[in-house]
Amino acid sequence: MRLPRSVQAIYLRPLRRTPTYGIPSCDLQLRSYSVRNLEFFADFAMRAAYYLNLAAKGPIPLPQITERWTVPRGNFIHKKSQENFERKTLRRLIQIQDGHPTVVQCWLGYLERKAYHGIGMKANVWDFEGLDVVGRMEEEGDRLDREMEVHWSNFGVRANAATEESLEKLLGEKAFSRQIRPMEEFIRDPVEVNRS
Amino acid sequence: MSQFRAKTLDIGGYVNKWIIRDHTKRKVVAEYETERQSLRYIIRNTSLPQRMRAQAQLQLSQMHCYTRPTQVKNRCIMGGKGRGVLSDFRMGRFQFRMNALAGNIPGVKKASW
Numbered sequence: 001m002r003l004p005r006s007v008q009a010i011y012l013r014p015l016r017r018t019p020t021y022g023i024p025s026c027d028l029q030l031r032s033y034s035v036r037n038l039e040f041f042a043d044f045a046m047r048a049a050y051y052l053n054l055a056a057k058g059p060i061p062l063p064q065i066t067e068r069w070t071v072p073r074g075n076f077i078h079k080k081s082q083e084n085f086e087r088k089t090l091r092r093l094i095q096i097q098d099g100h101p102t103v104v105q106c107w108l109g110y111l112e113r114k115a116y117h118g119i120g121m122k123a124n125v126w127d128f129e130g131l132d133v134v135g136r137m138e139e140e141g142d143r144l145d146r147e148m149e150v151h152w153s154n155f156g157v158r159a160n161a162a163t164e165e166s167l168e169k170l171l172g173e174k175a176f177s178r179q180i181r182p183m184e185e186f187i188r189d190p191v192e193v194n195r196s
Numbered sequence: 197m198s199q200f201r202a203k204t205l206d207i208g209g210y211v212n213k214w215i216i217r218d219h220t221k222r223k224v225v226a227e228y229e230t231e232r233q234s235l236r237y238i239i240r241n242t243s244l245p246q247r248m249r250a251q252a253q254l255q256l257s258q259m260h261c262y263t264r265p266t267q268v269k270n271r272c273i274m275g276g277k278g279r280g281v282l283s284d285f286r287m288g289r290f291q292f293r294m295n296a297l298a299g300n301i302p303g304v305k306k307a308s309w
Contacts, residue, residue, distance in 0.1 A: 033303030068307055069282060075290040085296050086307030118302065 014046035019055035019097035024126060026096040026104045028111075029062070031089055031120040041116040042092045045107075048114075052107050055097045062091035101127050200224045200262055212276045221267045228263035232256065 002008075009015065028045065032038040042059035049056035068086045072079055096104055108123055115121070130136075201220050205211065238244055238252035261267060270281050272288035280289040285301060296304045 067284070069284075069292070069304075071280075071282075071289040071293050073293070083293060084307040085293070085304050086309075087303040087305070089303070 009047075014043055015050045016046065016057075017050060017053060017055040019057075022097050024095050024097055025099040025101070026108070026126070027124040028094045028096070028108070029122050030059070030092045030094070031122075032118050033087060033089060034118055035090055037116060037118050038090050038092055041119050042094065044114070044116070045094055045111055048110055049094070049096060049107055052103055052110075054099045054103060054107060056094055057097060058094040059092040060095070062093050064091065065089040101125070197260070197262060200260075209273055210276055214278060215271055215276045218269055218271050221262050224260070224262040225265050225268055228259065229265075232259065232263060232265075235259075 030038055030042055030045070032041075039059075046056055046059065066086055066088050068084060070082050070084050073081045073083050096107070099107075104125060108125075111121065197220075200223070201216065202223075205216075207215065207219050209215075235252045235256040239249050239256065241249070269278055270283055270286065271278050272281050272291055273286045274291040274295075275288055277288040277291075281287065282289060282292050285292050285295075287295065292301070295301050297306075
């Protein structure tokens with residue numbers, strides 16, 4: 001019996017769409033300590049991209065990050081007998097080209113929902129922007145500022161925090177006032193002494 | 197110091213007196229950070245009157261040593277050791293070795309190259 005095409009595709013390499021312009025719209029980096037999980041999930045991400053009609057490049061293997069630690073074998077002295085440990089972080093990059101922002105978001109959301117154990121993901125997403133970007137960015141920034149005002153007004157406020165008043169109290173209210181000099185009442189103006 | 201210490205145990209995991217002490221210090225440092233920073237600012241600000249700056253210096257030096265961020269020390273979460281702690285794993289070197297050999301730390305293997 002012949003398997004359905006979609007099932008048969010699982011046994012084959014993931015299909016991929018050809019990009020029209022080749023302008024990157026999303027860089028997804030997958031990280032893991034295990035090759036098997038990483039390869040599996042990268043493959044899954046490629047297939048998901050294909051069925052969402054996204055042109056995906058990759059998975060591109062990025063240089064692995066090797067961290068090493070050397071510790072003495074025993075719990076006490078004997079520095080001459082040590083042991084090495086290492087952790088290799090493997091990375092794969094999947095680039096989406098000419099993707100529509102909402103579809104890319106959908107793809108990323110789907111991958112996040114189907115997240116596989118032991119795999120870290122991070123994505124850089126690029127978007128097209130019309131003219132007068134600065135004006136709109138400023139507007140957006142002002143709007144966000146106004147929205148965040150409620151939260152920021154509560155930030156770092158504590159009953160016993162160092163405020164202006166508490167600092168004044170801390171340093172003493174007479175910080176600026178003239179203090180009485182020692183032996184104040186005995187200080188007098190110099191008198192000219194006539195020596196002949 | 198006892199005036200800062202929580203009345204009931206407020207940390208989990210491995211506990212000994214060093215761990216409790218360090219935990220208390222961390223809390224106190226976080227609590228007094230703004231005060232210390234404002235005093236430090238007054239001391240370093242040359243546009244302020246000298247008298248005020250000297251007073252701030254005195255105040256800063258009179259603050260409790262637990263409010264000093266240098267008092268905080270990373271300790272082993274498994275055994276409370278203060279020396280030879282790998283900050284990547286928050287574990288002492290021997291605990292790290294035992295756990296790594298047991299396979300409890302993801303991705304860490306014996307290396308040979």
